[in-house]
Amino acid sequence: MTESKTDLKAFLARYHLQRRPTVQPWLLILVKILAVVIAFLCIGLFIELNGLSAPDMAGRAIKSTLGSTFGLQQIAQLATPLILTGLASAICIKMRLWNIGAEGHLYMGAWAATAIGLHWTAPAWAVFPAMFIAGALAGAIWMLVPAIARALWDVNEIITTLMLNFVAILWVNIFAINIWRDNIVLRSSLRIPYNLPKLFGSLNIGILIAMGLAILLALFLGKTNFGYEVKLIGLNRRAAEYVGMAVKKNILIVMLIAGAIAGICGVVEVTGSAHRLNSFLSNRYGYTGILVAIIANANMIGTIFAGLLFSFIMNIGIVLQAQGLSAYTVVFSTGLILLLVAIGDMLSRYQLVKVLINNHPPKEATPKLPSDEEPAELNE
C-alpha cells in the first residue's frame, strides 16, 4: 500500500505541466472538435442510460436539423443573434475587456427600432435604414457610461455593463406593458408594421447582416492602423503607452462599436422574428454571445462558425426535447459541450514535460549544469 503510494508519488514528481510558449492554431481547432465529439459520446451514453436509443435519436436530430431545408433555416435563424452578440463580445475581448452588456444593448436596439416602427409611417426602404441607425446608436449610447468609466477611471466594465442590462429590460418593460401596450398579446407592444425582408422560406436577411458585419470587422481589424492598435493594446497595454497610442480613446471606440453591434442585433430580432417589443425577446442571446466569442477565440470570422455551432446544438436540443428527452438533459448537454471545450482549450496551452530531479547535491564544490526547473525560479 505505502509502496504503491510512493511509486505513484515518484512517478508524478517526474512529470509536470508546463505552459507552452506558443500554441499552434490548428491544435486549438483540433482540440475543440475533439471536445465536441467527446461531449456527443457522453450525451449518447446518457441517452442510452435513459432507455432510449442513442443512434436513433442522433439520426432524428441530424435529420431534422441538417437534413431538412426547414432545419437549416432554423439553424441560420438562431445563429443570427448569436453571431452578432458574439461579435460584440469578441471585439471587446480583443482589448482584454469583458462586455457582459450585449443583452442590454440588444434590448435598447430593439426599443429604438420599435419606436421608429410604431411612430413613423414611410416606405420600408426608408424605415429600415433609420431603424438600424437608431438601433446602433441606442446600443452605443447604452454603452457610453461603462465605456467612459472604464477608459477614464478604470471602472470594471463587467459590473457596469451587467447592471445596465437590468435597467434596459425594465426600460423596455415600461413601453411594452404601458405606453405601447397591446391589449391582446400579454406583456408585449403593438405589432410593428414592418417585417425584415425574407431571404428564403422563413429565414430573414439577418444572417447576411451578421456575416457581413463579421467580415467587415475582420477586414477593419486586420488592415487598418486602428486594428493594429487594438491588437497591440489588447496584448500589451504598457507597450501601447510606450509608443504613445491613445489607449483611452481606443477603449472608448471599441466599447461603443460593441454596443452598436448588439443594438443592430436587437433591430434584427424585433423586426425579423419577434415583431413586438417585450422583455423576453432576447432569450439570453447577450450572454450566450460571450460563450460564442470565447469558443471562437475572439476571432471575427471564427465567430460565424461558433455561432452556427451553438445554434446547431440548441436546435438539436429542441428536437430532442420533442422526442421525449427532458429539458434538463438538454441543458446538461449544452453545458457539457461548453465545459469540455473550455477544458480542452486550457489543456492545449500546456504540455507534459519530464523533470530532472536531483535529491542530493554533490558534496564537492563544482558548479552544476543548469537544470530545467531553475529558470522558473529566477523569473519570480
Place this chain on the structure above:
Amino acid sequence: MALNRSSSQENMNDLHPDNPIHSIEMSDIWKQFSDVVANHGVDLQLHAGEVHALLGENGAGKTTLMKILSGYYRPDAGSVLINGQRVEFSSPAAAMRAGIGIVHQHFHLIETMTAAENIHLGWNDTPWVISNRKLIERMEAINRKFGMKVDTSAKVWQLSVGEQQRVEILRVLARGAKVLILDEPTAVLTPQEADELFQVMHSLAATGRIIVFISHKLDEVCKVSDRVTILRKGMNIETCQTCDCTPRSLARMMIGYDLISRQNRSKNTADIDALELRGVSALNDRGLIALKDINLKLKSGEILGIAGVAGNGQRELAELIAGLRPVTQGQMLLKGVDRTGDSPSDLALDGIGHVPEDRYNMGLVLEMTIMENAIMRNYKTHPISRAGFQNKIEAERFTNLLVEQSDVRTSGIQVPVQNLSGGNQQKLLVTREMHTATSVLIAVHPTRGLDVAATENVRNFLVHYRNNGGGVLLISEDLDEVLLMSDRILVIYEGQIMGEFDAAYVDKVDKEEIGLQMGGKRKGIKT
C-alpha cells in the same frame, strides 16, 4: 504539508523552536540559474546577537544567498549548519519552523485584511475558530512581547509603508524567528522610518537574535551593523568588523579594483547639445519624489553614462525623457527647443528613441510577429500607413531592412517575437529604436541578461550610433559597462546627480570615488 513536516523533522532533531540559535554557518554555497552563477562558493558565518550586513551591487548574489538560507531555494552544492548541525530546508515554512524568517523587499501582505489577520494567516498557532476580540487580544500580546506598535484593527492598505514593514517583521517574529533576514528594508522607507527600524533591529539583536541586513547603502551599513560581509559577482570578498571599515574601503571592496581597457574611438568634434535637462524634478509611481533638480546636457556624438544602484531614479529619468512620465518642475530641451510635457509619440517623431528597461513588457509585444513589432514606432506614418490602412508591402520592406541591420537570426518576419532568443529580441529592439532616434537614444540596461556575443553586438550598435553623431544616454547598473562605453559619466543617487567624470581618464581613485557616490557619499565628506 504533512510530508514537509516529517522530512524537516528528520534533520531538526534538537532544533526545537525553544532552543536558541547560537550560530549559523553557510559554507561553499553554489547556486546557478540557467547560465548565470548567482553564488560562487560563498561562505557566511552568523553569530547570535549581531546585526550582520550583506553588502554588494545588484546581482552580487545577496538575495539568492538569503533565499537559500530561508528555504526558498536549495543550493546546488554546499552546506548550511545551524549550531553545528547540518540542515536542509524543503520549503520556507520548514526554515521558519527552524527559526529563520525573511522579510522581503516587496511585502507579501493582503492589503484588504487587518494587521492582526495578516499575522495570523497560515500560522499553526492560530486557533481554528477565533473571534475578532480574541484575535485583537492575541495581537496586542504580540505587540507587547516584541515592544512594537502596530495598529491591530486597521486594514493594511491604510497603513504607511513603515507600518506595513513592521507587520511583516511581527509576522516573522511571532512565528518564533531567531534569525531575521531583512532584504533591503530601507529602500522604501523615509529617513525617520529607517531610524526607527534601526532601533528595532538593535533591540532584537540585544535579545540574542541574529539580524541579517541586506543593503547597498554604505551609510546605513556603517551605522547599523556589527559585522559586514561584502559580495561581488557571486563571490564573497570579505567579512569584517564594521568598526574597522570606512565607507571608502567598503566601496572599494564592493565594486572591485579592476579597470577595463576601453577601445579607441573617434573623437567627438560636434558641440551641439542634443538634449538638455534644466532643473528637472519628477515623481515615482507611488507619488514620491524620484528626481530632484536634475541638470544634464547630452551632446550629439557622445555616450553619457548614468551610473548608480537600481532604484535611484534611473527608470524615472528614462521615462521622463521619453515623455512617459510628467515633469513636475524644470524644462526639457531637445536641440534647444523646449519640449517639456510633449507626448511620447511626438518625441519619438522628433528623434527620441528609447530602449526600455523591461523589453518583455514594454519594448516588445512577445505574442506579435517580428513585423508587427518592427513597425511599432512608424505604423502611423507614410508609407507604411496610407489613409488609415496598413500597407503590408511597405511594412515588410521596412521589417526586412531592420532584420538585416540588426542581424536577427530568424526563419521569417511572420514569426512571433517570443520565439526569438533574448539576444535577437534585444538586437531587434535596439535597431528599431536607433531608427526612431534621429537625435537621442535612451538605452536602459541594454545588455542585461544577454550572452557575450549579443552583448558585444548591442554595444557595437550603440558605439556605431554615437560615431554617426547620435547622442546616447546609457543607463546601467553594471558599472563596468558604464565605464567601458561612456564618454562622460554622471553618478545618480536618490534622484540627484552626485558627480561627473570624464570616462576616458577614470583611474582607480576615480573608480573608488564613483563607488562612494553610488553609495551616497560625496567627496570630502567625513564618515
